[in-house]
Amino acid sequence: MDKKATRDAYGEALVELGKKDPRIVVLDADLSGSTRTAKFAKEFPDRFFNMGIAEQNLMVAAAGFAITGFIPFASTFAIFATGRAWEPIRQSIAYSNINVKIVASHAGITVGEDGGSHQAVEDITLMRVIPNMHVFVPADATETRKVIEKVVEIEGPCYVRTGRSKVPIIFDDNYKFEPGKAHRVREGKDVSIIATGIEVYESLRAAELLKREGISASVVNMSSIKPIDKEIIVEEAESTGRIVTVEEHSIYGGLGSAVAEVLCQSLPAKLKIIGIKDEFGISGKAEELVKYFGLDSESIAREVKRFLNE
Amino acid sequence: MEKSDLLLSSPTSEEILNLKLKSVVIRRKILKMLHLAKSGHTGGSLSIVEILVALYFKVMKYDPKNPDWGNRDRLILSKGHAAPALYAVLAEIGYFQEEELWRLRKLGAPLQGHPDSNKTPGVEISTGSLGQGLGIGSGVALALKLKQNSAMVYVILGDGEMQEGMVWEAIMASGHYKLDNLCAILDNNNLQIDGKVSDIMSIYPVEDKLKAFGWNIITIDGHDFSSIISALTLARTTKGKPTFIIAHTVKGKGVSIFENKAKYHGVAPNDEEFEIAMQELQKQEEDLLNG
Numbered sequence: 001m002d003k004k005a006t007r008d009a010y011g012e013a014l015v016e017l018g019k020k021d022p023r024i025v026v027l028d029a030d031l032s033g034s035t036r037t038a039k040f041a042k043e044f045p046d047r048f049f050n051m052g053i054a055e056q057n058l059m060v061a062a063a064g065f066a067i068t069g070f071i072p073f074a075s076t077f078a079i080f081a082t083g084r085a086w087e088p089i090r091q092s093i094a095y096s097n098i099n100v101k102i103v104a105s106h107a108g109i110t111v112g113e114d115g116g117s118h119q120a121v122e123d124i125t126l127m128r129v130i131p132n133m134h135v136f137v138p139a140d141a142t143e144t145r146k147v148i149e150k151v152v153e154i155e156g157p158c159y160v161r162t163g164r165s166k167v168p169i170i171f172d173d174n175y176k177f178e179p180g181k182a183h184r185v186r187e188g189k190d191v192s193i194i195a196t197g198i199e200v201y202e203s204l205r206a207a208e209l210l211k212r213e214g215i216s217a218s219v220v221n222m223s224s225i226k227p228i229d230k231e232i233i234v235e236e237a238e239s240t241g242r243i244v245t246v247e248e249h250s251i252y253g254g255l256g257s258a259v260a261e262v263l264c265q266s267l268p269a270k271l272k273i274i275g276i277k278d279e280f281g282i283s284g285k286a287e288e289l290v291k292y293f294g295l296d297s298e299s300i301a302r303e304v305k306r307f308l309n310e
Numbered sequence: 311m312e313k314s315d316l317l318l319s320s321p322t323s324e325e326i327l328n329l330k331l332k333s334v335v336i337r338r339k340i341l342k343m344l345h346l347a348k349s350g351h352t353g354g355s356l357s358i359v360e361i362l363v364a365l366y367f368k369v370m371k372y373d374p375k376n377p378d379w380g381n382r383d384r385l386i387l388s389k390g391h392a393a394p395a396l397y398a399v400l401a402e403i404g405y406f407q408e409e410e411l412w413r414l415r416k417l418g419a420p421l422q423g424h425p426d427s428n429k430t431p432g433v434e435i436s437t438g439s440l441g442q443g444l445g446i447g448s449g450v451a452l453a454l455k456l457k458q459n460s461a462m463v464y465v466i467l468g469d470g471e472m473q474e475g476m477v478w479e480a481i482m483a484s485g486h487y488k489l490d491n492l493c494a495i496l497d498n499n500n501l502q503i504d505g506k507v508s509d510i511m512s513i514y515p516v517e518d519k520l521k522a523f524g525w526n527i528i529t530i531d532g533h534d535f536s537s538i539i540s541a542l543t544l545a546r547t548t549k550g551k552p553t554f555i556i557a558h559t560v561k562g563k564g565v566s567i568f569e570n571k572a573k574y575h576g577v578a579p580n581d582e583e584f585e586i587a588m589q590e591l592q593k594q595e596e597d598l599l600n601g
């Protein structure tokens with residue numbers, strides 16, 4: 001299976017879109033090599049602005065571009081985008097419903113060796129809670145491209161979460177991304193796994209492992225965290241009655257919480273939230289950390305079995 | 311104790327030679343750590359070696375057996391990505407076993423990619439997200455004054471880091487409160503990740519800006535021990551103002567293939583580069599010993 005980091009797909013998509021749409025400008029905060037906006041900077045130096053190590057200013061300057069008729073993409077690591085710059089994003093972007101596209105890289109523990117200070121495991125929560133904000137977490141390189149194309153069409157603030165590490169490409173070019181629409185990527189009748197980001201692939205593998213033990217698991221790719229696809233969640237609750245969510249993110253406030261909010265208010269069903277428990281990340285290799293935090297396919301399969309036996 | 315009691319004697323030539331030799335030892339350890347970790351920040355660790363060596367081997371008072379000793383001077387590494395340099399020094403003075411250095415950045419190891427005060431003795435507070443150290447330092451300096459404790463607070467910042475708005479909030483607060491027990495040291499290597507500080511987002515003329523905020527400014531060569539030590543001495547004796555030492559440094563200092571190259575900001579030496587670096591350091595050591 002081919003692998004590619006979602007940040008790489010972002011960098012390439014920006015260049016393609018930049019050719020078509022002169023309204024696109026890109027701002028970064030001294031991480032253009034890492035977020036991959038450097039590709040755009042090279043193609044379109046006049047439409048690229050390095051704001052230095054100043055993430056709050058990065059966001060409000062992007063707002064300035066937006067109210068002057070441009071479509072600004074603002075990029076840095078997820079922790080600094082959503083953490084340092086949270087209140088500027090809330091006030092100067094979301095409050096006025098300004099058309100800024102925040103695309104952050106290095107989300108989650110797959111940042112690896114840099115450690116907990118650099119691993120955003122709260123960003124989905126932080127962005128999801130803001131009114132007007134769209135929150136998208138692509139599962140692979142293909143979906144990243146589709147999401148980036150879509151956010152250009154959307155009028156309003158968007159947050160897109162990308163990652164540092166290479167991940168398998170699971171979708172082909174025919175894949176369509178729609179805000180508020182999840183995809184059932186595998187059918188099943190015993191349990192429903194709803195996953196986001198890199199955990200979609202891990203969940204698909206977990207479903208394979210479960211199949212060997214006679215458990216039929218459906219897998220849903222919930223890349224649009226906000227707006228969320230309520231219908232598919234309710235459908236899964238109706239068909240299997242047991243939902244497991246999986247995310248490379250804190251169990252508080254992210255995908256699991258979003259799904260819980262829907263279930264509790266529409267069709268209560270048993271729910272297991274798999275993610276990073278109440279703790280910070282640590283240094284280690286990305287693959288090691290995925291296992292350490294129980295986010296690899298084996299751990300997911302194990303948790304699903306335990307859940308079904310409860 | 312009055313601050314004047316802490317006046318440092320100027321270093322003898324023998325002392326300077328020893329500090330230089332110590333710097334070679336620290337550089338070797340930094341590079342070995344990074345090489346074994348296969349990731350981490352080479353350039354910004356090498357540029358602060360002399361500053362850290364002067365602080366820990368000549369200027370600061372501390373007790374590795376009692377990391378929480380109340381009268382210790384405090385160091386906050388605001389540019390936390392230079393952790394390998396701090397770790398190498400902390401191990402050298404006995405805060406923890408040298409063996410720990412070789413597990414840098416590995417799963418379960420106490421030495422994290424960026425300093426973690428919960429995991430590493432001698433680290434005052436976790437850093438790594440740029441822009442926060444000087445504000446922390448100003449809080450510590452105010453608190454020490456409140457306790458009538460004469461310890462000094464040192465904060466090491468990067469020049470790219472100076473672009474963060476929070477740094478300037480701390481500069482304003484420290485000038486306002488006349489924090490003469492606070493000494494900031496700028497690792498002015500004129501490089502950040504994406505290029506030169508002066509090209510990406512200039513902070514210059516930084517001296518004039520800081521002066522306007524009520525700071526005492528001292529500009530030095532950040533690799534020259536007598537200048538570093540006399541600047542740190544002045545910082546201790548200056549009353550009524552915080553001191554900002556603008557240390558002109560070379561990113562990647564000490565290993566010519568890494569010097570002044572933005573590329574080596576966040577890249578560890580590979581096998582070949584490590585060999586070259588070790589040979590160069592060996593040569594430096596021999597030259598020092600042969601006078």
Ligand SMILES: Cc1ncc(C[n+]2csc(CCOP(=O)(O)OP(=O)(O)O)c2C)c(N)n1
Binds near residue numbers: 084389
């Ligand atoms: C708030 C924040 N934004 C971005 C980063 C990513 N980052 C790490 S080091 C660095 C460049 C630092 O440059 P400088 O301060 O000049 O350090 P030095 O040259 O001494 O390595 C950046 C942008 C960070 N650690 N924290």
Ligand SMILES: [Mg+2]
Binds near residue numbers: 468469470500501
């Ligand atoms: Mg620098």
